[in-house]
Amino acid sequence: MVIKEINAAGGLLGRPLELYIEDTASNESVAVGNVRKLIQRDKVDMVLGGITSSMRNAIKDPIVARGKTLYIYPQLYEGKECTPYLFCTGPTPAQQCDEFIPWLIKNGGKKFALPSANYVWPHTLNVYARKVIEANGGEVVFEEYYPLDQVDFSSTVNRIISNKVDVVFNTVIPPGVGPFFKQLYEAGFLKNGGRLACVYYDENTLNINQAAEIEGLASCLDYFKVLTKENPFDAKIQAAYEKDFPGNFLFAAGSAATGTYRGLKLWEAAVKEAGKVDRDSVAAALDHAKIAEGPGGPAEMVPGKRHCKMKMYTAVAKGGNYEIVGRSDGLVDPKEC
Amino acid sequence: MRSAAALAGLAGALIVPVFSLFADLGIRFLIQGFVAVMVGGVGSFIGPVAGAGVIGTLSAALPWVMAPVVADVLVFVLAIVFIKFRPQGLIAGKGV
Numbered sequence: 497m498v499i500k501e502i503n504a505a506g507g508l509l510g511r512p513l514e515l516y517i518e519d520t521a522s523n524e525s526v527a528v529g530n531v532r533k534l535i536q537r538d539k540v541d542m543v544l545g546g547i548t549s550s551m552r553n554a555i556k557d558p559i560v561a562r563g564k565t566l567y568i569y570p571q572l573y574e575g576k577e578c579t580p581y582l583f584c585t586g587p588t589p590a591q592q593c594d595e596f597i598p599w600l601i602k603n604g605g606k607k608f609a610l611p612s613a614n615y616v617w618p619h620t621l622n623v624y625a626r627k628v629i630e631a632n633g634g635e636v637v638f639e640e641y642y643p644l645d646q647v648d649f650s651s652t653v654n655r656i657i658s659n660k661v662d663v664v665f666n667t668v669i670p671p672g673v674g675p676f677f678k679q680l681y682e683a684g685f686l687k688n689g690g691r692l693a694c695v696y697y698d699e700n701t702l703n704i705n706q707a708a709e710i711e712g713l714a715s716c717l718d719y720f721k722v723l724t725k726e727n728p729f730d731a732k733i734q735a736a737y738e739k740d741f742p743g744n745f746l747f748a749a750g751s752a753a754t755g756t757y758r759g760l761k762l763w764e765a766a767v768k769e770a771g772k773v774d775r776d777s778v779a780a781a782l783d784h785a786k787i788a789e790g791p792g793g794p795a796e797m798v799p800g801k802r803h804c805k806m807k808m809y810t811a812v813a814k815g816g817n818y819e820i821v822g823r824s825d826g827l828v829d830p831k832e833c
Numbered sequence: 834m835r836s837a838a839a840l841a842g843l844a845g846a847l848i849v850p851v852f853s854l855f856a857d858l859g860i861r862f863l864i865q866g867f868v869a870v871m872v873g874g875v876g877s878f879i880g881p882v883a884g885a886g887v888i889g890t891l892s893a894a895l896p897w898v899m900a901p902v903v904a905d906v907l908v909f910v911l912a913i914v915f916i917k918f919r920p921q922g923l924i925a926g927k928g929v
Contacts, residue, residue, distance in 0.1 A: 642901045
């Protein structure tokens with residue numbers, strides 16, 4: 497959609513953009529092959545993609561080191577990615593936790609449980625989240641990791657209920673998260689006043705569970721669809737996306753859509769400033785690129801850090817839709833590198 | 834053969850309401866089912882049932898007492914050790 501818009505406006509540096517899409521089948525080995533093909537055969541100027549941190553870690557070397565190409569990573573993640581020529585345009589733990597966790601303590605309670613998927617993002621995010629929780633007077637009752645294909649969470653649910661946990665700060669990812677929330681709901685967690693919190697939960701994941709099973713779930717992202725009611729620019733992007741891609745894959749912030757938009761527009765601004773497409777010139781310009789309009793608000797790269805400042809919103813799921821309950825005062829610093 | 838297929842269908846119908854439906858839902862159970870048959874013993878009806886009882890109980894109960902990632906691996910380690918010392922399984926059948 498973004499490439500189409502740029503090309504319709506005359507392209508970049510007077511030339512049209514060519515988009516090469518590769519399907520990694522969520523498999524890191526396939527992705528490395530795809531990336532090598534893009535760089536060696538198609539000779540792309542920039543690679544944008546990867547969702548899970550394990551995917552990013554698998555493809556960053558083939559792109560940035562051996563491939564000598566620019567890499568933009570568009571998804572929320574655990575931070576600590578300071579590889580040169582790798583720019584991150586999704587939220588970091590500082591952006592997702594610093595204002596969100598105090599809100600959770602005020603609107604949920606002090607006892608936190610951290611059920612997590614067993615891979616790098618939850619492990620690193622939990623270290624940061626624990627720090628913020630304890631700094632705000634909260635308590636981490638337990639922190640546990642599950643295999644990615646686990647679907648039976650009876651021991652976890654039991655531990656949450658019997659320890660009277662107030663807030664479940666969840667980092668279990670699909671496919672386990674659907675059964676997990678369902679089993680928690682059936683054990684009466686929400687009925688007893690518990691609060692679910694999940695920082696990657698967006699409009700796409702809302703559909704995994706029944707609305708009652710995730711009632712009151714809180715999330716903190718850079719964009720929610722409900723913002724289209726108040727921001728004309730958000731309404732424009734959302735409408736353009738829904739016209740081009742009607743169906744079940746929604747334009748949502750937890751699914752890297754906003755990071756992708758931001759990444760492409762920041763790259764466009766950087767290439768225009770550099771006047772050339774070679775990696776070093778574009779990277780130097782991208783280092784301090786800004787866009788005045790983006791999903792959720794403007795965005796700015798923090799010079800020297802290769803991470804992006806953006807506005808953050810806290811929202812709560814009510815009856816299957818999000819309601820905004822908190823907004824950042826301005827652009828939030830990613831505090832990375 | 835037909836009753837086997839019918840039982841498989843019944844198992845699927847019982848699993849979905851508890852675990853929510855998604856494309857790879859069967860893989861975890863496929864692996865556990867295979868181990869259950871190895872541990873229980875082929876050649877009889879009651880063998881795999883006993884094996885399923887043991888494997889199911891172990892994989893549900895162990896996460897209550899240790900880290901779930903460790904429990905996941907331990908079930909397989911225990912099954913392998915058991916089969917090493919009793920290759921015919923829990924209830925030896927007439928052979929396949």
